[in-house]
Structures are given as C-alpha cells and as structure tokens.
Amino acid sequence: MTPSCRLYLITPPRIDDLATFGRSLAAAMDAGDVAAVQIRLKDQPEAEVAAAVDVLAPIIQSRGAAVILNDDPVLAARLKCDGVHVGQDDMPLAQARKVMGPDAMIGVTCHDSRHLAMEAAEAGADYVAFGAFFPTTTKDASTRAEPEILSIWQEAMETPCVAIGGITVENARGLAAAGADFLAVSAGVWAHPEGPAAAVRSINAEIALGLAERA
Template sequence: MSDCRLYLVTPPRLDAAAFANDLKAALDACDVACVQLRLKDAPDDLVLRAIDILRPIAQEREVAFILNDRPDLAAQSGCDGVHVGQDDTPYREARRIVGADAIVGVTCHDSRHLAMEAGEAGADYVAFGAFFPTTTKEAKTKAETELLAWWAEMMTVPCVAIGGITVDNCRPLVEAGADFLAVCNGVWQHPQGPAEAVRAFNRVIVGA
C-alpha cells in the first residue's frame, strides 16, 4: 500500500454555492488530504466568498484548505496555506505573509533545481508537472515519472504530481513515489461523479 494521498484542485471557474455539494460528496467518499481553491482571474470578493463557503466543508473533515496564488487572501480568510507558482509571489514572501505554521507549496514544473531551491528554503511540498496533457491550464513543461522517483529517493520534502491525472493513468505516478496526486478534471468531470472518482483513485493508491 502506498502512502500517496489525493490532493483535489477546484475547477478554475465555479459557483461556490452549487459546487459545495460536489465537494462534500468527494470528501465524504474516501481519503483526501487537501483541497486547493484555484480561481484564476477572479475578483477578490468572489474568491473570499468561495473561501467562506468551501473552507469550512474541508476543515470540518480535517482536510487542509489551500488557496492558489494569493497568500494575502489566504492569511486573512483562515485558509490552511497557499500554493504559489514560479510567476506568483516568491516563496519567502508568501511564507512571511501566511506565517510559519501555514502550508506553503511551490510549483517547480519539471525542474530539479527549482525543487531543491524550494525545499531548502522551507517549502512544505514541491509540485511537479504536467505529467499528462491537461485542459485545466496551459502546461509550460512536461514532467517524467523518473523525476518523482529521483525526488522520493533523494529528498524528504513531499512532492505533488499534477497535470492531466486520471484514475486510468495515475498508477505509474504512485509507484514512482508521488506523495500526492493533484487532480482537477479527473475528479470533477468523472463520468460517475466526484465521489466515485475519489473512491476509484484511492483503490489505485491502495493497490499500488
């Protein structure tokens, strides 16, 4: 049985009140470690409203709730942490804003160098990708499973695999040593619904 866990990423656009039921169904279905709210280009008031609706759903189930890109809003709204990309707030500034106890994760694309820098700086996890074609965002890099295996062998900082991950293609990532699978469409657009998707991912993880 792998120690890998599921890391859910919300759709880039959503109606938080309507999405709340999908989120509850997914989190109640089986093990999920984390939910990242990722609302690209949304105004602050919409992001904060979504946090107010969705954060309690995750935290009441002891699932970490992380905001994408915005350490300032994460800190003021009670999120458990923030995820920053290479073009977003630098890690050290994000850490200063959210504090020592919050989670700060960093996108590292397919770069060992960026990942080592982030890990040495104190990041709580590094994210590698995209491992598969994705329609959620424009992937700047293509990552290989060997990167996960190398990181798992060399480093203690957890790594997240992201990019086009589905129930059908995730097993090699789990077997290579990914600590978390970051999944968006593979859960929310699963033909049998998000709850069944979460259960199916967990069956793969347990069997890997």
C-alpha cells in the first residue's frame, strides 16, 4: 500500500476573534491538503467552544475535512462534530463511542506508549496520537516520543497514527518519513512568520519529501 501522511490542524488554545480566525483558517485550508481540524480551546467556557464550532465547522467541512473536538465527547455529540479526541484522563474510549456513535472519529492520546496505543487500537480507536516529538509551547507535554515509535507502529499495526508536539515546517519531513499517518500542527502553522497559508503549503511540501523517503 502506498504510504500516506496528511496534515491535521489544531486551533490555538484561545481564539479572541472568531471571524478573523475563521478567515485565517479558510486561507490556510485553501493553501494545501488538510485532513482534519481539531478545535482545542483549553479551559474555555462551553458556550465559547460551542460558538467556535458554530463558526468554524462550516469552513472546515466545506473543504472536505473533519471537525474534531478536543476532550469532550458529550459536547462533541451535541454540536454534531465529526469526531472527538480524548486524553488518558478524559472519558474512556468505550464510553466515548457510546456517546458519539459508531460512525464518529475518535482519537486517543497515547504519549510515548505503544502499550497504551495498542489498547486503544484494540478498543476501536480510529487513530492513536504519539508525542510530544519536539518541545512545544501549546501544552505542557509530560512525555517525549522518538520517531522510531512511528516506524514500529506502522510495521505492526493498521490503526493510523498521529504525530503531535512541536511540529513545524523544519521538522515535519522526518516524521512523515518515519511513518506518521498524520502530522498534528498548531503553533507551527498559526505562528509561522509568513502566515498560516504559507505554513500549510510548506508543510505539505515537506510531507511529500518525507513520503518519498518512506516509499
């Protein structure tokens, strides 16, 4: 099977101006391939998260990408998101599946642990996320993963794997080459000096180079 790797955007942890961010998101998505966008507004009131989904979901879905909500399966189901991403301290996968339904996309944070990832895959996760691969300012990453975990996972398992944590234009290629099915990027896009659209174009170019090495 031909190897594949796609960009998975994550919103900034705060969005102060939804209309302005929506335009930025649209421009970024129009600049290159984006598989999914995770709306990740940490510690924000539920009403603000709902407002963000209301504004951003049509932008995301009209471009053929999935809307993933972070942490909260109940809210994700109520807002009709395409999926939810849960951490090890969030609602268990089996319960999240009952809440979200059989067709929803559910991803699970697995840090640097193949054991956690295998448990999630066997329980029906649609993807597992490994990280952080690099230092990140977006969240407090308690673990550091090595690219080798992606290669080992790719050889042994069919459940897609997401690489997350400090990913930028400069380091995306190596993770694509190592075996990531998706690269989850936040600050590496939104804080790029040439703007989010330029970042998406550049990361997609680096992914293509990484896939060429992996083939």
